[in-house]
Amino acid sequence: MSSSIFHEYDIRGHYPGEVNETIFYNLGKAYYEAFKPKKIAIGRDSRLSGETLFLYLASALQNKKVKIIDLGCVSTPFCLWYSQKYKVDTLMITASHNPKDQNGLKLFSAKNGIVDKLTGLNKLENKFKNVNTSEAKVEHKIDSKKHSPIGEYVDFIIKKMPSFRSKLKIALDFSNGSSGPEFVLVLEKLKIDFATLNETPNGKFPAHSPNPLLPESQKGIKILMKQSKFGFGVVIDGDGDRVLFLDELGEVIDPSYVFSLFIENYLPYKKAKAVVKNIALARVVDETAKKKGMQLGVVPVGRTKMQATMKKIKAEMGAEKSGHYFFKDLYYGDNAIVAVLAMVFVLNKKKKPLSKLLEPYRNYIIIPEINIPFEGRIDKIIGTIKEKYKNENISEIDGLSVENSAWRFNLRRSNTESVWRLNLEGKNREEINKLKEEIENILKA
Numbered sequence: 001m002s003s004s005i006f007h008e009y010d011i012r013g014h015y016p017g018e019v020n021e022t023i024f025y026n027l028g029k030a031y032y033e034a035f036k037p038k039k040i041a042i043g044r045d046s047r048l049s050g051e052t053l054f055l056y057l058a059s060a061l062q063n064k065k066v067k068i069i070d071l072g073c074v075s076t077p078f079c080l081w082y083s084q085k086y087k088v089d090t091l092m093i094t095a096s097h098n099p100k101d102q103n104g105l106k107l108f109s110a111k112n113g114i115v116d117k118l119t120g121l122n123k124l125e126n127k128f129k130n131v132n133t134s135e136a137k138v139e140h141k142i143d144s145k146k147h148s149p150i151g152e153y154v155d156f157i158i159k160k161m162p163s164f165r166s167k168l169k170i171a172l173d174f175s176n177g178s179s180g181p182e183f184v185l186v187l188e189k190l191k192i193d194f195a196t197l198n199e200t201p202n203g204k205f206p207a208h209s210p211n212p213l214l215p216e217s218q219k220g221i222k223i224l225m226k227q228s229k230f231g232f233g234v235v236i237d238g239d240g241d242r243v244l245f246l247d248e249l250g251e252v253i254d255p256s257y258v259f260s261l262f263i264e265n266y267l268p269y270k271k272a273k274a275v276v277k278n279i280a281l282a283r284v285v286d287e288t289a290k291k292k293g294m295q296l297g298v299v300p301v302g303r304t305k306m307q308a309t310m311k312k313i314k315a316e317m318g319a320e321k322s323g324h325y326f327f328k329d330l331y332y333g334d335n336a337i338v339a340v341l342a343m344v345f346v347l348n349k350k351k352k353p354l355s356k357l358l359e360p361y362r363n364y365i366i367i368p369e370i371n372i373p374f375e376g377r378i379d380k381i382i383g384t385i386k387e388k389y390k391n392e393n394i395s396e397i398d399g400l401s402v403e404n405s406a407w408r409f410n411l412r413r414s415n416t417e418s419v420w421r422l423n424l425e426g427k428n429r430e431e432i433n434k435l436k437e438e439i440e441n442i443l444k445a
Contacts, residue, residue, distance in 0.1 A: 005104070006125045008415045009116035009304050012095050012104030015049045019103050021056040025136035027105065028060025030128040035120070037061075037089050041147070043071035043079045044093035045178040045239045046201035049103045053093050057105075059138040068144035073201050075179040075240030076106060077335040081153055083108035084331045094178075097211040097237040098417075100203060113331045116304035154185045160329040161341050162269050166348045168231035169193040170340070171246075173221040175210045176202040179240025179336060186337055192344060197224055210238030212323060213369070218244070218252060225250040231347050232354050236336050242323045243336040245343065247354040254366045256282035256425075257358050258343075259319040263288045265346045265357075270329075272316035276309050278302075279398040280321035280369070280410050280423045284361045300398030302415060307332040321369055321423060365429055367436065370422040372443050374413060384442050385411065407435060 005013040005023070013019040031037070040061060044050035050073075058068045071082065076092050083090035087110040095102035107115035107124070115121055170187075172194055174180035180199040187194050197220050198207045208217040212235035221233045225246065233246040245253045263275055263285070274295035277285050289296040297309045297318075303326070306318045310332050318326035325339040326332055343354075350357055382400055395401040399412025399421075407426030414421050420443060426432040 003125050003129050006117075006121065006128075009114070009121065009302055010096075010104055010106045011121075012098065012102060014101055015047075015103045019049075019053070020136075021052055022136040024053045024105075025056040025060045026131050026133055027124075027128060028057045029064070029134075030124055030131045031091075032061055032064040032066060033131065034123045034127040035089065037066055039067035039069060039088055041069040041071055041079070041082055041086070041088050041090040042093065043074040043082075043090065045075075045095075046073055046176060046203045047093075047095065047100060047103050047238075048203035050093045050203065053103060055138050055142060056136045057091070057093070058142045058144060062142060068142060070142075070144040070146045072146065072148050073178050074148070074150075075177075075182055075336075077179075077241055077330065077333055077337070078150075078153055078182060079106070080108050080113060080331055080333040081156060082149075083110055084113060085152070085156070086110075092239070094239040096239050097209075097213075097242055099209060099211075100205045114304050114307050114333065116302065119304065150182060150185060153182065154189060157186055157335075157337055157341075158189060160327075160338065162345060164345050164348050166190075166192050166344050168344055168347055169195070169229065170344065171195050171197075171221055171224050171230045171233035172340075173197040173207075173212075173217075173224075173233075173235045174199050175212065175217065175236055175238060176200065176205050176207060177210055177236060177238040177240060179236055182240065183236070183337055183340075186341070190341075195224065195228065195230070197221060205238070212237050212242060212244035218246070221246060222250045232343060234336075234340055237323075240336050241334040243325070243339050244323050247358065249355055251355070252368075253354075253358065254282070254368070255319055255321055255323055256284050256366055257361045259317075259325070260284050260288040260361045261346060261357060262317065262319075262325075262342055263292055263294065265350060266342045267294070267316055268292070269345075270316050274313045274315040276306055276313070276315045276318035276326070278306065278320045279395070279401055280412070280421070281319060282364060282366050282423075282425045283403075283408060284364060285319075287363075288361065298397060301412065303334060306334075364425045364427060365432060367424040367432060370424075370436070371414075371417070371419040372422060372440060374418045374420055375443075378413065381443060385439065388438070388442070407431060409435060409439065411439060
């Protein structure tokens, strides 16, 4: 009953070693002890372990007389919407973009929306540590109410968007995750022309990993985009909250450029006065927000930190380097569908190829995020880097950010994996490569 599966804003681990039926049965008991719900909604992504984990989680709650609402295979954004629309605490069984041999749990409260360690996850962890553990068992049939108001969710999404009619054709790879059916209903209702890959939910993820940022996950969409003319392409992650954009040439777009494009060409229609980015996004976002007269909040990585700051400064939108785009209209949640519709809206208004629209933002070269296996003492590593770059501007908002007029980098530990995440940007590629080598050598040493 290790609590190592509890992370900053979700529960996640390898199945069945760290996360299994016994763990979920006892998580159900701990959840009841922590929050005493009278009813609870539970959804899950397409992972093969999701169905049995649902049964054991629901069984433990049902034994405490909690009414179970079975949402079926849905996206994480759907679960956030459901929790707020129907005012019921909602659980999502998912490991998001992580490999198929992992699973976990995301929590949404009817009162506060996204739950993290500061808003309830710590309370659950403490109850989990002290719960009267027992072997997992499903003593009787789960007496759940099946509820899948996807049509209401689709209408909700569409009503939040500015009206437009698009002649674009877009390419989408759903990674065999859970959001494909929801996406298709939205696009068909808006009469947007599209072609799809890996649309059917399949927990084996036969085509590629559910992580869009991996090069292997991008091969299929690039091949598809060479076969026809598309305005842009996207790869969606396993639970529908993360999106990777590609321009009409099939080139991957850094989220810093995407967010800058939205700040300048989408958010004015929403009358936005403020936006939020995480520390890993590039300086072009800062410059674009300033140009448009918008207040910019900068936060550490994490959806709940994003949500809290967006609420505080009344931001219309937020973005993370990993491809999460957050919207005030959607209870400050990240939503791949709305991000895609925002891109359709921009291209429809500007009537220029996406690659051309992005050119003004390419003042700096942005290197794709680098993942380096985590080893060594954090304090010693950070101390060594701070000493080496002591003459530059240093920030410790999230990990360590170092910058001067020519380049910038951010190094931080991942909240979900045992890796360092390194982001670099600058004006000269040779200088960036040298900087990258210096940092990697410190980490390896």
